[in-house]
Amino acid sequence: MDKRVLFDFEVDFTNGDGIQGQEFRLDIDDNDTSDEELAQYIVKDMRLLMVHEVRILNKKIINKKHKRQPIDENIKK
Structure with missing residues (x-):
């Protein structure tokens, strides 16, 4: 994955x-x-638990590969 979303959030x-x-x-x-997908x-x-509202703020898409390998690539067969 070479894309990431960078965002702030508030949960009430x-x-x-x-x-x-x-x-x-x-x-x-x-x-x-979507903001709803991020909130979920x-x-x-x-x-x-007991979530009333989630707000997603300052959302940006960035082109930056994650430094960690996906978990399934770390498991030796």
């Missing part, structure tokens, strides 16, 4: 708490990914 929880992430990078296959990924990957 139903109990009034929240979390934020700045300059988060994620590998993508296409030239774009964050919630699922971080196993967040």
